[in-house]
Amino acid sequence: MKPAPFEYYAPTTIDEALSHLAEHGYDAKVLAGGQSLIPMMNFRLVQPSVLVDLNNIAELSYIHPDESGGLRLGAMTRHHQVEVDPLVAELAPLLHETMPKIATSQIRSRGTFGGSLSHADPSAELVSVSVALDGRFRLRGQNGERWVPANEFFIGLFTTLLEPDEILVEAALPSMPVRSGCSLMEVARRPHDFALVGVAAVVTLDENKLCQQARMVFLSAGDGPMVAHKAAESLKGQAPTLEAIRAAAEIAASEDIDPGSDIHATAEFRRHLANVLARRALEQAFERAADNK
Amino acid sequence: MTKKFIGKRVKRNEDPRLLTGQALFVDDVEIPGMLHAAFLRSDYAHARLLSIDVSAARQRPGVVAVFTAEDMGEDWQPGPPLVSPPPTAKDVIFHSRRQVPLVKDKVRHAGEAIAVVIAESRYIAEDAVEDILVELEPLEAVSDLEKSLQEGSTLVHDDLESNLAAHLIQKKGDYEAAREKADLVITRRIVTDRGAAAAMENRGIVAHWDEKSQHLTVWDTTQAPIPIRNGLAARLGLSANQVRVIAPFVGGGFGPKMMMFYPEEMLIPWASMKLSRPIKWIEDRRENFYATTQERGQNHDVELALSRDGHILGLKDVFLHDTGAYDPYGLTIPLNTQCHLMGPYDIENFTSEVSVVFTNKTLVTPVRGAGRPQGIFIIERLLDIAAKELGIDQVEIRKRNLIPPEAFPYEHKIIDQAFAPLVLDSGNYWPVMKKALDMIGYDQFVKEEQPRLRAEGKYVGIGITPFIESTGVGPYEGARVTVEASGKVFVATGVGTQGQGHFTTFAQIVAEQLGVAVSDVRIVTGDTTEFHWGTGTFASRGAVVAGNAIHASASIVRQKVLKLACKILETPEEELELECGLVRVADTPHKSISLGELALLANPLRGAVEPGTEPGLEATAYFGPQYGATAFGTHAMIIEIDPETMMIAIKRYITVEDCGTVLNPLILEGQIHGGVSMGIGNAYYEKLHFDENGQLLNASFADYLIPSATEMPRIEVGHVETTSPLNELGTKGVGEAGTIPVPALFSQAIENALYNRELEILETPLSPNRLFELLVNEEKSR
Numbered sequence A: 001m002k003p004a005p006f007e008y009y010a011p012t013t014i015d016e017a018l019s020h021l022a023e024h025g026y027d028a029k030v031l032a033g034g035q036s037l038i039p040m041m042n043f044r045l046v047q048p049s050v051l052v053d054l055n056n057i058a059e060l061s062y063i064h065p066d067e068s069g070g071l072r073l074g075a076m077t078r079h080h081q082v083e084v085d086p087l088v089a090e091l092a093p094l095l096h097e098t099m100p101k102i103a104t105s106q107i108r109s110r111g112t113f114g115g116s117l118s119h120a121d122p123s124a125e126l127v128s129v130s131v132a133l134d135g136r137f138r139l140r141g142q143n144g145e146r147w148v149p150a151n152e153f154f155i156g157l158f159t160t161l162l163e164p165d166e167i168l169v170e171a172a173l174p175s176m177p178v179r180s181g182c183s184l185m186e187v188a189r190r191p192h193d194f195a196l197v198g199v200a201a202v203v204t205l206d207e208n209k210l211c212q213q214a215r216m217v218f219l220s221a222g223d224g225p226m227v228a229h230k231a232a233e234s235l236k237g238q239a240p241t242l243e244a245i246r247a248a249a250e251i252a253a254s255e256d257i258d259p260g261s262d263i264h265a266t267a268e269f270r271r272h273l274a275n276v277l278a279r280r281a282l283e284q285a286f287e288r289a290a291d292n293k
Numbered sequence B: 001m002t003k004k005f006i007g008k009r010v011k012r013n014e015d016p017r018l019l020t021g022q023a024l025f026v027d028d029v030e031i032p033g034m035l036h037a038a039f040l041r042s043d044y045a046h047a048r049l050l051s052i053d054v055s056a057a058r059q060r061p062g063v064v065a066v067f068t069a070e071d072m073g074e075d076w077q078p079g080p081p082l083v084s085p086p087p088t089a090k091d092v093i094f095h096s097r098r099q100v101p102l103v104k105d106k107v108r109h110a111g112e113a114i115a116v117v118i119a120e121s122r123y124i125a126e127d128a129v130e131d132i133l134v135e136l137e138p139l140e141a142v143s144d145l146e147k148s149l150q151e152g153s154t155l156v157h158d159d160l161e162s163n164l165a166a167h168l169i170q171k172k173g174d175y176e177a178a179r180e181k182a183d184l185v186i187t188r189r190i191v192t193d194r195g196a197a198a199a200m201e202n203r204g205i206v207a208h209w210d211e212k213s214q215h216l217t218v219w220d221t222t223q224a225p226i227p228i229r230n231g232l233a234a235r236l237g238l239s240a241n242q243v244r245v246i247a248p249f250v251g252g253g254f255g256p257k258m259m260m261f262y263p264e265e266m267l268i269p270w271a272s273m274k275l276s277r278p279i280k281w282i283e284d285r286r287e288n289f290y291a292t293t294q295e296r297g298q299n300h301d302v303e304l305a306l307s308r309d310g311h312i313l314g315l316k317d318v319f320l321h322d323t324g325a326y327d328p329y330g331l332t333i334p335l336n337t338q339c340h341l342m343g344p345y346d347i348e349n350f351t352s353e354v355s356v357v358f359t360n361k362t363l364v365t366p367v368r369g370a371g372r373p374q375g376i377f378i379i380e381r382l383l384d385i386a387a388k389e390l391g392i393d394q395v396e397i398r399k400r401n402l403i404p405p406e407a408f409p410y411e412h413k414i415i416d417q418a419f420a421p422l423v424l425d426s427g428n429y430w431p432v433m434k435k436a437l438d439m440i441g442y443d444q445f446v447k448e449e450q451p452r453l454r455a456e457g458k459y460v461g462i463g464i465t466p467f468i469e470s471t472g473v474g475p476y477e478g479a480r481v482t483v484e485a486s487g488k489v490f491v492a493t494g495v496g497t498q499g500q501g502h503f504t505t506f507a508q509i510v511a512e513q514l515g516v517a518v519s520d521v522r523i524v525t526g527d528t529t530e531f532h533w534g535t536g537t538f539a540s541r542g543a544v545v546a547g548n549a550i551h552a553s554a555s556i557v558r559q560k561v562l563k564l565a566c567k568i569l570e571t572p573e574e575e576l577e578l579e580c581g582l583v584r585v586a587d588t589p590h591k592s593i594s595l596g597e598l599a600l601l602a603n604p605l606r607g608a609v610e611p612g613t614e615p616g617l618e619a620t621a622y623f624g625p626q627y628g629a630t631a632f633g634t635h636a637m638i639i640e641i642d643p644e645t646m647m648i649a650i651k652r653y654i655t656v657e658d659c660g661t662v663l664n665p666l667i668l669e670g671q672i673h674g675g676v677s678m679g680i681g682n683a684y685y686e687k688l689h690f691d692e693n694g695q696l697l698n699a700s701f702a703d704y705l706i707p708s709a710t711e712m713p714r715i716e717v718g719h720v721e722t723t724s725p726l727n728e729l730g731t732k733g734v735g736e737a738g739t740i741p742v743p744a745l746f747s748q749a750i751e752n753a754l755y756n757r758e759l760e761i762l763e764t765p766l767s768p769n770r771l772f773e774l775l776v777n778e779e780k781s782r
């Protein structure tokens, strides 16, 4: 379990990093926290001939608010920093409650926000949460930068819109409207494992306490973050009764997701769990929304 | 006599070194000029080796050598048998097929080694492995136990008529007659599946052949350095004195590191001699999943015959045991299973028939528990089913069948893993079970708490499982105890150590005899230069067999000390006592001499030594038990299940152990904690998933789930001491006790928690996914 030989660069600025990528193209990989990349290299599942290490680029690590009351996170911000940041707790409670569910504290002290998003593991919490929160990502290449909405960024299993010479530099998460509530529910074999199934729910009530919007995004339930469109539609304009919630959870689990089978769970068990978790998450999210005047 | 050191919660002598990173493990060995090895392993589970081209690998810069089976010439030999073959009795079939150093004709399991690269670094060696061109013709793989025995099945070993490796029937009483008389006969198929030992440290070997001194030193993560030394000497054409095998600190043994004589264990020393260079090979985790032995795959067709009042009249079990691609370990595991099928119960009529089968899977040798958990799982499951069918309380039905205390020594009338009659040396089972019931508050829980929680909509369940554990088997171990001029004591014994706390418990045994501080006893284990007689650490035998050998040596040294001190202090031996490193006159404690001074006097530089005396305060002694001691215990657990997600939370966990004389409760509890964690893994987390092609689907810790701190409950340990009559210390082993009953306990507690479902668990390991499937099936069959 030793990686194949590779060249290693440790730039200190984004521009320097981008020039290495431009030079080496598909042969190069960016190294962030290394928590996913290094194991894959040790298993020789990937054999990049060039590694461009982002760990010395100070300008990529920050958490601050933006003008519209949202949150900006630099790509190299460690999971642990997000977990303990008071601003995150205040502005993005869903994110705050998600972080401890990612891996172990050892891994969270190395793993990065941008790394998790770029890796696009359909089991990664941040992938689904960023979609549920309507996030946007800033991607930068030598020829300039572009903003991509989270729900367009993830295009398949471990695949994103990132070009090989681009770096994801920043994530932006908008503030939550009033009368909104959120919840993240998941089932993992051990608390620090990738979840068998999980769901991030964000709901908003209108002035009459009817459901204005309900977004559920599932993890480990398909080839990417699985947005429950039909379930959301079924809740729109409805009073969030237990009955309505149950019906929505049922729709989400049977129609909106496309889970696979593996040694840990059959597709059938995953759908069952999705149903249970969707119900629990919606209940909690609506409760919180009602409190959040 | 009250004991001063034995039985005390002494902190471990070895911990400061271990905790500050100052203990030597195999991978810490660095020798100038050392090379590194990497293996080419088969991706297929079953394939014919057509050709292999290593020329490109040999040319890679930094590669020193590449060896294939062909290159080994005459030195290519299958490994030695590791246990004596079964007696050639009637009705016993045994085909011995042992692992090979490198594949010559046919690959028999995924991960089997085909070639080895020796290079300047492990990185280069692994790069060169990718340069090797190997042509394999895939063959149909034998994976399923039942199918392997079907007519026309592909053969794992082409020279055999079938995949049957061994067959054995054991009988006691007359099961058929008992069945005739029974009010209830329960018939079930019960299946146990494979897991890994998953020690924290994988295997590792450093071999150093020194051409000038003609001496081979091998550091090996083995539990049994002496058999490895003897085997290597024989294989390499050396005298045993030319070979030193050192088992330094080892990060967990659990069985697979026994005297396996793995291909790598043979090859690395062999290559070191060929190249006259030191070579290191450290197994990585992926290799460990394929190349280190595993256990627990069995299919049982069982019958339990009972009377209406819950008395067991007889047990019949016909089972298949998966031995993997080879069977170097003989019948040890299935025999252990047979010896535990009757658990702690008095069963007069018993028939057990085992067929051991070859499959295209990793080799099977004992893993902590070694066949015992399977036996206990079967009988405990059957008793739970019987209790339900007869309307008898789960505890009551067990109590009625326990072997009564007056029946010991209890002759079981079947043979054990050493082909000797199985005798349970001593026991008093009910008090142990009762203590567990009291500790967990069984009555109160069942009568008050559980109904209340159920009314609140919670699914809480209780389990209570008694078990036995055969331990401390022969043949023997030895030790040499020396009082040094410093007054400190040095002890050498042959067994290896893998975290059991030997440096402390053994020291306590010596301190008890010689009256020195436990920290003043220095122990060396597992170094064949220090002590070269013995077998190893396995079968929960360290404290029993090596412990009693050390006790015997220390007792002789004590006699020598007293004899000499009697002369010097001019006081009769009976009036002397050994305290605080001194020999002193009991009534006049200032009249004394230190052990160090005595040691000097016992080894004078000048003057005459009396004829017939030996110099020094030293003795070597051996201990071999007449037969193994049988420990016992009961585990109890309360769980809560989320019936929607199948997630289980353990609310209470109790173990009560009776392993005879307790040497050190702190260490004993550590053994139990570790054992229980392994048992929890066996019950609900750890399963090796092989597909029909013999491919392992979860060969990493990302997918093979071992319980971690977050899954471990707080474990409350109770002790009862029923000493063993088979050795002076009265000890029994406890190394596997924590693991054995856990799968049975889990099943019981889960069924109890899901009280409103007709759930019957007949397999282990379980998982949330499997539990969900079982419940779906239950719903469909309603």
Ligand SMILES: Cc1cc2nc3c(=O)[nH]c(=O)nc-3n(C[C@H](O)[C@H](O)[C@H](O)COP(=O)(O)OP(=O)(O)OC[C@H]3O[C@@H](n4cnc5c(N)ncnc54)[C@H](O)[C@@H]3O)c2cc1C
Pocket (backbone or CB within 6 Å): A029, A030, A031, A032, A033, A034, A035, A036, A037, A038, A075, A076, A101, A102, A103, A104, A107, A110, A111, A112, A113, A114, A115, A116, A118, A119, A121, A123, A124, A125, A126, A162, A166, A167, A168, A169, A192, A193, A194, A195
């Ligand atoms: C045992 C274990 C358990 C885990 N459990 C979980 C879990 O429960 N939930 C979860 O979500 N994650 C889990 N992870 C994954 C962990 O969160 C990783 O940290 C994360 O997925 C990747 O982040 P990283 O910074 O380590 O990225 P790296 O491993 O360094 O990189 C991952 C990939 O992303 C690319 N990349 C990284 N940063 C950028 C960037 N800024 N721009 C463009 N490309 C980039 C790399 O080139 C690489 O291909 C677990 C990991 C381990 C080892």
